[in-house]
Amino acid sequence: MADLSLARPQGLGLRRLPVLGAILRSRAASLGFAIVAAWGLVALLAPWLAPYDPTAIDFAAAADPAPSAAHLLGTDSIGRDLLSRIIWGARTTYAVVPLSIGSAFLVGIAAGTLAGYYGGWLDHLVGRIGDTMLAFPALVLYVILITAVGPSMLNIVIAVTLAYAPGVSRLARSQVLALKNMDYVKAAEARGEPALYIMALEILPNARGPLIVDLCLRAGYTVILIGTLGFLGLGLPPPTPDWGGMVVEGSHLLSVHWHMAVLPCIAITSVVVGCNLMADGLRETQQ
Amino acid sequence: MISFIARRLGQFLFTLLAASFLLFAVTEFSPGNVASKILGPYAVESQVDLLYDKLDLGDPLLQRYTKWLGTLLGLSSNALADPAISLGLSDPRGARYFGNLGFSLMQKEPVVDVLARRIGHTVVLTVWAIAFIVPIALTLGVISGVNAGRPVDRGISGLTVTLTSLPEFVTAVALLLLFSAWLGWLPGTSTMTAGDQWSAASQLVLPVTVLVIASASYVTRIVRASVADTLRRPFVRTARLKGLAPRRVILQHVLRNALIAPVTVILLQVNWILTGVVVVEAIFAYPGIGSLLLQAALFGDIYVVQALTLLALTVAVGTQFVGDIAYMLLDPKIRLR
Numbered sequence: 266m267a268d269l270s271l272a273r274p275q276g277l278g279l280r281r282l283p284v285l286g287a288i289l290r291s292r293a294a295s296l297g298f299a300i301v302a303a304w305g306l307v308a309l310l311a312p313w314l315a316p317y318d319p320t321a322i323d324f325a326a327a328a329d330p331a332p333s334a335a336h337l338l339g340t341d342s343i344g345r346d347l348l349s350r351i352i353w354g355a356r357t358t359y360a361v362v363p364l365s366i367g368s369a370f371l372v373g374i375a376a377g378t379l380a381g382y383y384g385g386w387l388d389h390l391v392g393r394i395g396d397t398m399l400a401f402p403a404l405v406l407y408v409i410l411i412t413a414v415g416p417s418m419l420n421i422v423i424a425v426t427l428a429y430a431p432g433v434s435r436l437a438r439s440q441v442l443a444l445k446n447m448d449y450v451k452a453a454e455a456r457g458e459p460a461l462y463i464m465a466l467e468i469l470p471n472a473r474g475p476l477i478v479d480l481c482l483r484a485g486y487t488v489i490l491i492g493t494l495g496f497l498g499l500g501l502p503p504p505t506p507d508w509g510g511m512v513v514e515g516s517h518l519l520s521v522h523w524h525m526a527v528l529p530c531i532a533i534t535s536v537v538v539g540c541n542l543m544a545d546g547l548r549e550t551q552q
Numbered sequence: 553m554i555s556f557i558a559r560r561l562g563q564f565l566f567t568l569l570a571a572s573f574l575l576f577a578v579t580e581f582s583p584g585n586v587a588s589k590i591l592g593p594y595a596v597e598s599q600v601d602l603l604y605d606k607l608d609l610g611d612p613l614l615q616r617y618t619k620w621l622g623t624l625l626g627l628s629s630n631a632l633a634d635p636a637i638s639l640g641l642s643d644p645r646g647a648r649y650f651g652n653l654g655f656s657l658m659q660k661e662p663v664v665d666v667l668a669r670r671i672g673h674t675v676v677l678t679v680w681a682i683a684f685i686v687p688i689a690l691t692l693g694v695i696s697g698v699n700a701g702r703p704v705d706r707g708i709s710g711l712t713v714t715l716t717s718l719p720e721f722v723t724a725v726a727l728l729l730l731f732s733a734w735l736g737w738l739p740g741t742s743t744m745t746a747g748d749q750w751s752a753a754s755q756l757v758l759p760v761t762v763l764v765i766a767s768a769s770y771v772t773r774i775v776r777a778s779v780a781d782t783l784r785r786p787f788v789r790t791a792r793l794k795g796l797a798p799r800r801v802i803l804q805h806v807l808r809n810a811l812i813a814p815v816t817v818i819l820l821q822v823n824w825i826l827t828g829v830v831v832v833e834a835i836f837a838y839p840g841i842g843s844l845l846l847q848a849a850l851f852g853d854i855y856v857v858q859a860l861t862l863l864a865l866t867v868a869v870g871t872q873f874v875g876d877i878a879y880m881l882l883d884p885k886i887r888l889r
Contacts, residue, residue: 396563397570400869402827405861408849409578412857413585489719496721497834497846509721516725516835519740520733527729530722537717545713 284477287550294546297481300539304532307352308359315349319506330522339524341514347525351532353506358536361418361501362487365425370480372426373433378464380434381441388438395431403428403490407499416499421491429483436479440472447471474551478544485540492533508533556880564873571865576617579854589852590632590657607631626650653862654855658848663859667841673744674833674840678825680756681763686818689768690811693775697810698802700780709776715769720831724762728835731758742836759832766828767821774817775810782810812882819875823868 288294307314317323322343323336332339338347380391401409407424414420444450445468453463494500495509508529515525580586587604588595604610608631611619622628629647632655641655643662653663696708715723732740739748742755782788783806791801826842833842841860848856 393566393570396567397574400567400571400865400872401574401861402823402864402868404827404830405845405864408830408845409575409857409861412849412852412854413579413581485717492719493721493831496719497831499846499849512721512725516728519725519729523729523733526725530725534718534722537719538714541713541717 284473287547288543291546291550293542294550297539297542297544297546300535301543304355304536304539305359308355311352311356315346315352317346317349319350319353320345330525332524338528339522341511341525342518342522347511347528350506350511351508351529354508354511354529354532357501357505357507358488358491358533361421361491362484364418365422366429366480366484366487368422369426369429369483370433370476373430374437374469374476376430377434377437378441378469381438382445382460382464382468391434391438395434398427398431401428403486404493407490407494411499416494416501418501421494421500425487425490429487433476433479433483436475437472440475441468444468444471474547478548478551481540481544481547485537485544488533488536488540553880557877560873560876564869567869568865571869572621572862573617575858575861575865576620577613579858580616580620581613586854589854592657623648623652623654626652630654653859656848656853656856658851658853658856663855666844666856667859667863670839670841670844673838674829674842677756677759677763677832677838677840678822678829680760681767681825682822684760684764685768685771685821688764689771689775689818690814692768693772693814694779694807694810696772696776697779697783698806700776700783705776708772712769712772712776715765716773718765720762720766720828721835723765724758724832724835727758727761740836742838744839755836759836759838762832762835763825763828767825770824771814771818771821775814778813779806779810782806785809812879815882816875816879819871819878822871826864826867 288298316337322345323340330336330340330342336346336348338351340346341350376391376395380388403424406428407421410420410424441464450463450467453467458467491500492509492512495507495511496513498510498513500507500509511529512526512533515522515527515529519526587600587607587609591599591603608619609616619628619631623630626649630643630652632641633643633647641660643652643655645652645662645664651664653667655661656663656666659666692708692712696705699705728740731738738757739750739755742759744752744755748755788801788806791805792798796805829840830842830845832838833840834846837843841863845857845860847853848860
């Protein structure tokens with residue numbers, strides 16, 4: 266039965282949550298994880314945490330939007346509580362980013378693994394399609410999509426998928442190429458396991474390290490991209506509290522009420538820093 | 553070597569062709585949409601249907617793409633300029649010329665003219681940005697890489713990691729707050745109009761700085777990694793053991809090898825800067841092609857969006873092509889293969 270352990274060197278790995286272990290082993294990654302998780306909690310508990318309705322207008326406060334006892338972080342130019350809007354804005358980010366990144370990685374990993382495992386014309390085709398997609402900057406891709414069909418959450422997801430899947434696919438392919446001649450893969454092939462089983466359960470779990478680092482990095486880029494879209498007025502429709510949109514509204518009053526633009530900027534940047542710290546920390550523990 | 557260049561050139565053209573098809577397919581996927589975009593929001597249903605027929609928008613996608621490509625390359629004439637359609641669109645160059653990108657629906661004039669007015673501003677912005685990015689990134693990257701692990705390196709690395717986490721608009725807001733709102737040293741917008749109280753140079757400072765901060769920190773990290781990696785190679789140890797002066801080891805042996813990879817990265821950075829340009833131009837109301845792209849997208853000016861995307865694609869794929877050739881010329885191991 267010796268070859269069974271050979272077949273699944275990391276069979277129990279997923280059950281022991283090795284990713285969390287790797288995060289806790291690095292100080293930078295732990296800090297990053299804490300930031301990202303804290304914002305996640307804020308997003309989840311928004312209805313209970315936010316002191317006000319994010320769209321409710323306080324006319325009295327609009328006259329003096331600076332931070333006060335009633336509005337801890339002040340209000341925006343039309344008197345909506347900034348703290349509540351930042352808290353609800355976390356929801357927007359935490360809904361769009363996981364969806365788009367998840368979709369990009371699903372497509373990218375599937376394409377890259379198939380291309381790397383089978384090689385030949387399939388590999389060539391995936392590579393060519395990827396090259397074509399990589400020629401489009403992510404923002405430009407989204408801009409063409411809205412010209413054609415208008416802004417929506419689905420379009421952000423599609424644009425991020427199209428923009429990031431090729432890079433993910435290249436990474437997955439290189440990992441699969443490095444692993445597909447390992448003994449345990451050969452053993453599984455000799456046992457007559459189906460190709461899908463080999464790819465999904467023998468190769469991918471062992472290729473996850475670099476992919477998770479890449480995931481953290483790209484999650485950070487996506488937070489930036491979504492903030493940028495909101496800032497440019499291309500994001501989700503106005504009543505939705507959206508950090509990027511809040512920055513642009515506040516930036517018109519920068520000389521008088523700087524808190525309106527700066528506070529959402531800090532929120533966005535902290536999430537990006539969290540993602541980057543996780544990526545850097547995990548990369549170090551892997552080396 | 554010739555075959556290498558020929559193969560890369562083939563790839564370059566293929567990628568451009570495939571990407572242009574994708575661009576066309578996304579922007580003109582729904583033909584009814586195209587007709588109503590051309591006529592604007594106040595068009596009557598029957599007018600849209602009439603234009604739909606006149607422009608043969610009912611044809612299959614591939615056929616419409618071939619026609620579009622033919623017009624672009626100057627092989628066939630632009631149907632929109634046909635007086636029979638009476639849209640009032642005319643082009644002094646005639647209906648058939650190379651680089652015919654159609655008409656701007658927003659400005660009612662040829663896209664080429666609209667582009668010509670705007671592109672100079674963007675070129676100025678980008679050239680200044682690159683002129684700062686390259687020397688700054690190389691200097692910081694080499695200092696950091698040579699001193700890998702020492703306090704200098706940790707300081708520079710900490711700075712670059714922080715700066716790459718900053719979205720362009722956040723940097724812009726911070727700089728605007730400091731230099732425009734509080735200190736009043738620089739203008740808050742850069743419209744580049746003649747007779748502005750701020751000089752053209754002062755209007756360029758903040759937009760260029762935002763682009764430099766966004767890109768230089770990333771390139772610095774790449775240069776640092778490459779230098780630190782080269783220092784660990786055996787030939788460096790050999791050079792040191794031969795008794796060469798440390799300065800000479802670094803300048804002649806390490807840098808020559810370490811700077812090959814960053815050259816391609818710097819060229820690819822052009823792609824990154826293109827995205828940054830859209831953001832920066834929007835923030836500072838700078839009259840370049842980035843802000844034009846945004847206006848065109850919001851207006852639904854499909855031909856301007858197509859033209860600008862095509863331009864971005866050509867620049868992106870073109871720099872990649874140049875990068876591959878440069879990589880080959882710099883690295884003899886690749887040149888000989």
